Amino acid sequence: MPTAVTAVTAATLGAVTARQMHFSEPLPLRSGATLPAYSLTYETYGRLNADASNAVLVCHALNASHHVAGVDEQGQPGWWDNLVGPGKPLDTERFFVIGVNNLGSCFGSTGPLQVNPETGRVWGADFPVFTVEDWVDAQARMVQRLGITQLAAVLGGSLGGMQALAWALRHPQRLRHCIAIATAPNLSAQNIAFNEVARRAIVTDPDFHGGHYAAHGVLPRRGLAVARMIGHITYLSDDAMDLKFGRQLRADALQFSTQAIEFQIESYLRHQGDKFAGYFDANTYLLITRALDYFDPAREHGGDLSRAFAVLRQQPGLNEHLRFLLVSFSTDWRFSPARSREIVKALLDNGLAASYAEIDAPHGHDAFLLDDARYHGLLRAYFARLAEGLVSGPSAGPLPSRPGIPSGDRQAYSPTEGRQ
Amino acid sequence: MSERKDLELIADLVPAGARVLDLGCGSGELLATLRDRKGCTGYGIEIADANVQACVKRGLNVVQLNLEEGLALFQDQSFDVVLQLDTLQHLRNAERMLLETARVGRIGIVSFPNFAHWANRLAVLGGRMPVTRALPYQWYDTPNIRVGTHADFGVLARRLGLTVTDSFGLQGGRLVRRWPNLLASMAVYRFENSAVIATTERSAG
Numbered sequence: 001m002p003t004a005v006t007a008v009t010a011a012t013l014g015a016v017t018a019r020q021m022h023f024s025e026p027l028p029l030r031s032g033a034t035l036p037a038y039s040l041t042y043e044t045y046g047r048l049n050a051d052a053s054n055a056v057l058v059c060h061a062l063n064a065s066h067h068v069a070g071v072d073e074q075g076q077p078g079w080w081d082n083l084v085g086p087g088k089p090l091d092t093e094r095f096f097v098i099g100v101n102n103l104g105s106c107f108g109s110t111g112p113l114q115v116n117p118e119t120g121r122v123w124g125a126d127f128p129v130f131t132v133e134d135w136v137d138a139q140a141r142m143v144q145r146l147g148i149t150q151l152a153a154v155l156g157g158s159l160g161g162m163q164a165l166a167w168a169l170r171h172p173q174r175l176r177h178c179i180a181i182a183t184a185p186n187l188s189a190q191n192i193a194f195n196e197v198a199r200r201a202i203v204t205d206p207d208f209h210g211g212h213y214a215a216h217g218v219l220p221r222r223g224l225a226v227a228r229m230i231g232h233i234t235y236l237s238d239d240a241m242d243l244k245f246g247r248q249l250r251a252d253a254l255q256f257s258t259q260a261i262e263f264q265i266e267s268y269l270r271h272q273g274d275k276f277a278g279y280f281d282a283n284t285y286l287l288i289t290r291a292l293d294y295f296d297p298a299r300e301h302g303g304d305l306s307r308a309f310a311v312l313r314q315q316p317g318l319n320e321h322l323r324f325l326l327v328s329f330s331t332d333w334r335f336s337p338a339r340s341r342e343i344v345k346a347l348l349d350n351g352l353a354a355s356y357a358e359i360d361a362p363h364g365h366d367a368f369l370l371d372d373a374r375y376h377g378l379l380r381a382y383f384a385r386l387a388e389g390l391v392s393g394p395s396a397g398p399l400p401s402r403p404g405i406p407s408g409d410r411q412a413y414s415p416t417e418g419r420q
Numbered sequence: 421m422s423e424r425k426d427l428e429l430i431a432d433l434v435p436a437g438a439r440v441l442d443l444g445c446g447s448g449e450l451l452a453t454l455r456d457r458k459g460c461t462g463y464g465i466e467i468a469d470a471n472v473q474a475c476v477k478r479g480l481n482v483v484q485l486n487l488e489e490g491l492a493l494f495q496d497q498s499f500d501v502v503l504q505l506d507t508l509q510h511l512r513n514a515e516r517m518l519l520e521t522a523r524v525g526r527i528g529i530v531s532f533p534n535f536a537h538w539a540n541r542l543a544v545l546g547g548r549m550p551v552t553r554a555l556p557y558q559w560y561d562t563p564n565i566r567v568g569t570h571a572d573f574g575v576l577a578r579r580l581g582l583t584v585t586d587s588f589g590l591q592g593g594r595l596v597r598r599w600p601n602l603l604a605s606m607a608v609y610r611f612e613n614s615a616v617i618a619t620t621e622r623s624a625g
Contacts (some may be wrong), residue, residue, distance in 0.1 A: 060442045249560050323481075340492065345493050348483075348494060348495075355482050355484070356482075356485075357476075357482075359469075377473055382477075
């Protein structure tokens with residue numbers, strides 16, 4: 001059993017420490033490759049209760065890490081510190097929250113920056129290609145090792161939301177709530193296109209060296225910075241960008257230069273790009289955007305998402321324990337509300353227990369990371385209910401019969417079944 | 421409080437254990453009652469953020485959706501009962517929503533303010549638009565864009581091929597079965613989709 005980090009003040013978790021968990025059992029990947037042994041870096045907040053029923057796993061998106069909340073050794077607050085902590089919507093005084101760094105990332109878990117024990121060289125571009133499902137399988141092993149048979153919830157936004165969905169599809173008996181925010185059932189062609197532009201920026205950087213830049217003692221910083229710039233544009237709404245920067249100039253007058261920075265938005269993007277290139281790994285960026293591209297649970301079901309979720313109908317008593325919450329943001333054009341509704345439709349087609357909220361927020365895709373009153377109010381209400389231990393009770397009920405079948409033929413339903 | 425009694429009178433129309441879709445479910449009071457007392461299951465549809473949050477707090481399934489966009493999310497005949505309470509009068513596409521209700525559910529239950537209630541008739545006779553408990557708005561700020569009577573709905577239901585299996589009025593928390601078009605401020609209809617009834621009868625025969 002891990003020793004849990006305890007809350008220090010009512011406002012923040014305070015200092016948190018990352019831990020490592022080593023796995024010597026090989027991890028088979030969807031690509032057919034195998035990762036022989038690996039480590040996961042993780043943080044936990046709050047205390048695991050006696051029956052290990054209050055654990056919430058938080059999955060991270062593209063550029064984040066296991067450092068979800070509190071303040072790390074470098075003095076940095078966690079990326080979802082506004083949501084997770086004592087008295088916050090995901091209250092660490094009630095829940096045991098786990099943040100884990102995904103494999104292939106560059107923040108501690110086994111990834112392309114580390115040495116491949118088989119060759120003695122840095123993995124670099126030889127690191128195996130990962131999928132969302134592979135990450136989830138690795139997380140599932142970690143959760144088991146922590147002594148948790150069934151998570152109270154798996155929560156994530158964007159790519160993290162895809163992981164939450166993959167959890168429900170792959171390990172439906174091992175979670176009670178799947179909370180997927182600002183996500184999509186797969187990437188659209190436009191989304192893949194943005195990823196491809198980002199990847200081309202990286203791989204065409206003269207310092208990329210086929211992904212083995214470590215061996216050459218260089219870093220493809222320029223490519224990575226451009227990749228971040230294009231990504232960053234897609235995370236913001238047109239209005240939010242306009243409000244923040246508009247056509248503001250950096251100097252008082254136009255310089256009539258094609259290369260100097262004229263507009264504040266240029267300055268901002270270059271700054272964001274350079275900052276990112278200073279701490280993120282290029283191979284990780286390639287791997288993670290590819291995992292985004294590949295995610296498509298409907299693919300094995302003829303592109304029919306409802307059929308993909310139909311596997312859950314075969315799970316005994318599923319609606320008595322598993323519920324979904326989908327959240328989207330009105331101005332998110334990268335993972336638009338329409339994409340979340342596709343997921344909701346697939347869940348409803350299968351009679352699965354689900355709720356959906358569409359938050360009217362101006363910030364675009366980034367809204368899922370921000371402290372919006374309606375958004376956080378909703379999550380606070382959801383987790384408060386979850387903490388009461390009642391929400392995992394009956395919900396959408398028995399699966400619907402086909403049209404024309406009289407209701408008398410349906411499976412009997414008891415409102416007390418499956419309550420905790 | 422008559423609203424709570426109204427709610428209970430409508431809850432009585434829903435069979436125990438039914439799979440329910442509540443269109444415009446508000447804070448989820450009725451759905452929670454149906455779940456807790458009658459073992460019903462299902463979803464609420466709601467547009468207002470505060471109501472969605474209230475439903476989530478009650479542990480209900482709620483989908484945030486503008487009813488004007490229709491019910492494309494839901495498959496044909498996927499619910500035992502579709503409730504549309506005090507909602508119809510706000511909808512631009514009220515007629516289409518009724519057809520959608522009949523498509524999605526075996527039974528539809530609809531309630532709306534009855535404009536032909538005697539108090540309303542009296543107000544209009546006096547040359548003014550009525551402002552009552554059931555119609556609490558001024559003519560210039562009312563969200564009710566469809567103003568109809570108990571009798572009007574019967575005509576529409578027939579035209580749309582809906583088979584009305586029950587109808588009554590609600591007034592002051594009481595059921596009004598005698599002259600509901602005159603004596604009740606709220607109209608309630610329970611209907612079934614004739615085509616579906618025919619199909620069920622055929623398959624039963």
